[in-house]
Amino acid sequence: MVRIKTLQSRIRPIESRIRSVRREGGANVQLYQSATWRRLSAAVSRERGRRCEACGATQGRLAVDHVIPLNNFGAPFDRSNMQLLCGACHATKTAGDAEKLRRGELRDGIHPELLAFQRGVANPGRGPTFV
Numbered sequence: 810m811v812r813i814k815t816l817q818s819r820i821r822p823i824e825s826r827i828r829s830v831r832r833e834g835g836a837n838v839q840l841y842q843s844a845t846w847r848r849l850s851a852a853v854s855r856e857r858g859r860r861c862e863a864c865g866a867t868q869g870r871l872a873v874d875h876v877i878p879l880n881n882f883g884a885p886f887d888r889s890n891m892q893l894l895c896g897a898c899h900a901t902k903t904a905g906d907a908e909k910l911r912r913g914e915l916r917d918g919i920h921p922e923l924l925a926f927q928r929g930v931a932n933p934g935r936g937p938t939f940v
């Protein structure tokens with residue numbers, strides 16, 4: 810019985826994390842498919858040029874990455890929270906962020922602007938407009 814209770818106390822935080830990740834993932838899909846994000850990320854790419862800001866690579870696809878991750882209170886539409894990364898650097902950075910979050914080195918939470926965006930998506934026409 811003691812073992813079962815110990816296991817239950819370990820499982821609960823994991824279940825909570827899974828729900829959080831699902832919520833976050835769903836919200837991010839809406840963000841990354843939005844006209845606002847496409848317009849903003851295209852402008853950032855155009856202004857900064859086709860170059861990975863971490864390793865300098867100029868070949869291949871570049872991702873517009875959130876320096877402070879969205880699930881770590883990162884501002885979703887703030888250009889100073891964006892960097893252009895090649896596929897390899899983006900994968901490394903994303904894995905590192907996930908590991909830091911898992912270890913508790915990053916706080917799990919969503920920036921108020923992203924919450925507002927989510928409400929806007931949930932209530933089309935009523936949400937705030939971002940430039």
Ligand SMILES: [Zn+2]
Binds near residue numbers: 862865
């Ligand atoms: Zn790179």
